[in-house]
Amino acid sequence: MGLLKLPWVGLIAMAIFFTPALAHASSVPGANPDILFEYKDDKLTKTEKAQLESIVTFAERDVRAFFPKMTKQIIFTIETVDWDLNIVGGITGMATNHTPVGKINLMLSDYGKGGITRAIENGLRSTVLHELHHVASGWTIEDNKFGPGIHIATANEGLATVFSELLSGQAFDMLLDSDNVDEWIKEILTLPDDANYMHWVSGEHPDGRMFIGYKAGRHLIYRAMLNTNKNIIELSREPISSLYEYAGYR
Incomplete structure (x- = not known):
């Protein structure tokens, strides 16, 4: 969900130069080995990473129950930003690819009280569900299945x-x-x-x-x-x- 005055040039550049070799599977209990995570910085604690990966894992499972043909492997790139994203729970996202590998960029804000932990608790699940719907439908930055308009x-x-x-x-x-x-x-x-x-x-x-x-x-x-x-x-x-x-x- 790209919203007000976000630096889209930088976000799209991040998507283009994404390096999947740095992505890794989660080690949280019940993790799906086809869901990979790449952290662009070291601002998340181990606890925050575990919470994030657990929420993403269960959200993907929920979406796949409705869209079983969604691409099997999905890579999440996580970056922290200092933007005020309180109106969307402290987090925004962008689905960049839907095939052959799904790719989603997540931007977590450390702005304000509660910072990253608050963003994970308040906005992560809804954002991931939103972006996974885009992956399932093919509404992505690259290889978009839809026409212009x-x-x-x-x-x-x-x-x-x-x-x-x-x-x-x-x-x-x-x-x-x-x-x-x-x-x-x-x-x-x-x-x-x-x-x-x-x-x-x-x-x-x-x-x-x-x-x-x-x-x-x-x-x-x-x-x-x-x-x-x-x-x-x-x-x-x-x-x-x-x-x-x-x-x-x-």
């Missing part, structure tokens, strides 16, 4: 957000509906394919609106669920165009 990004982020909320039981205030989110979806459907991603999905629009695509996507998917009685797994298998149709926008 803010409406496609909006739907995919909506699917991952709702999936994460339902499995984690956690929703962040910054993603809750705005009063005119219905109009935002209609606006998104008129945009050209090359519309600015940061303005329309994960950052701040020039008019001051925040996280338009995430809020609109979440609203879109919950509305599609309500109108069709389809669950989030069923909707995750549907074409993007059908999601807008189910939600009443086409």
